[in-house]
Amino acid sequence: MLSSWRRSNLLSRILKEQLQAAGTAFQLLTRIPVPVAIPFTPEVLARSVVYYPVVGAVIGGVVALAGMLLQDAVPAMPAAVILLAVWIALSGGLHADGLMDTADGVMSHRSREKMLDIMKDSRVGAMGVLTAVLLLLFKFSSLTAVMNVSELQWRSFFPLMMMACAWSRLWIVLAMAAFPFARPNEGMASLFRAVHFRHPASALLVTILLAAGSFLVWPSAGYQSAFVTLLMQGGITVAAGWILCIWLIRKLGGLTGDTYGAVAEIIESILLFYLMLVLV
Template sequence: MTKWGQAAAAAFQFLSRFPVNANIDYSPTLFRQSVKFYPLVGAAIGLVVWGGAAGFTYLLPPLPAAVLTLILWVGLTGGLHLDGWMDTADGILSYRSREQMLDIMKDSRVGAMGVLASTLLLMLKLSLIYSLLINGLNYLGLLLLPLIWSRWFMVHAMATWPMARGKDGLAGKFNGLDKGQIWATLLIAIVLSGVAASIAPLIYMDNHSLMIALLGFITLPLAAWGAGTWLARRLNATLGGLTGDTYGALNELLEVVALLMLVLLHNHM
């Protein structure tokens, strides 16, 4: 397998539950090389979720269809990012010292704050998916964008903010990303978003679909960048850097923010 093939396979094995049967010798170098494919993993998950949402909506009323869509969404990630969201909530909302917060986040057990945070997040995500489904499937091609840009921002965060535990822990495996990998990740995210945003106008061939797609292509990345930057700065100020758990928390927040933007665009255009 080529170096790029190994990096892509590593990204899919790490971030998803797609059956990628490849024997890979994981190393910090391979972890760093794999990040450029994170938006591609997001697009692949989004494509399956989109197809699932279309099928569920055809067979069922919108609410159970939305629930099954969310189950599929979480299942394809193995709950990886949701686990980071819960661990981060347990640590940050404990209001302890920095060292104690990091210790709490490392603990595999989930506390009350983690349960509350995950419940509220999933309720909000479910309501947003439901809102999109009851308005029809015309713009569900844009459903790929939240998954693409949330994963792009994780790479941006790795390169922008320091590691709270230095080279220790999962985050330390990504320490030292070079600019080439960062720019490659951004380019892949832009190309994938352009393809996703063009799906609805190509199918429905009307000006309204084109306007929604264009605004989604522009506003969703900006919303993800703005919300992600705000949270990453807060986490950095509190923890003295970011961790693997906080990358997952960032991903979860940005998926919800981007979904919210989609609902706003659909309801006000």
């Protein structure tokens, strides 16, 4: 009896921890309401990163679903604007804000310390605005092209769009564990010092399960190279993420919360462009 009670208590505690972790991930990375007060302790934050790919898949899935609903009802260009608005609304522009702050800092060509100070400034400079505009135009043009594909191809786009957003969030977790922090004792990134390699390993497993599940629920509809495309997404994520992070570390001496968002935005845009090339 006692042993059974202990097992039940342990399972309840584990379930509570995982639900807290998932809720934390959605509270941090989206504007999707999670009406629960969760303590943002280093341990909870570390566990939450396992669910970052799930957050990405939800965002990508909602955007893809909105695209399917708009495809025959709205012309391609206005539909692409609506999809971008949905995309930004879901994330609250969190990663776009990080992109702008990072661009202002690293493109100022100042000293490393001055770059980091500029990135902490809540005001947005010219380089941040220009970078954000260019990235949004890049996404807009890719979405416009995708909106012109057939309904059959959209059934292939749905799971691949989900996974594109999942891969970009997975890289944030990998970067936390693999690369140094620029400000180890301050800023949002410093709260994730408890992230170790078991967390990105778990996040990678979650991503693989999401990929398998997405193609079971939404078959590729005759798109025979869907699995290869998925592998290419992973390869592009690793290649682009590694190059960007190494470049940023050379500039800043490490990564920050802003740079995580910037890299995620760029990876997401590259993956969207790749899907456009595959489908069009």
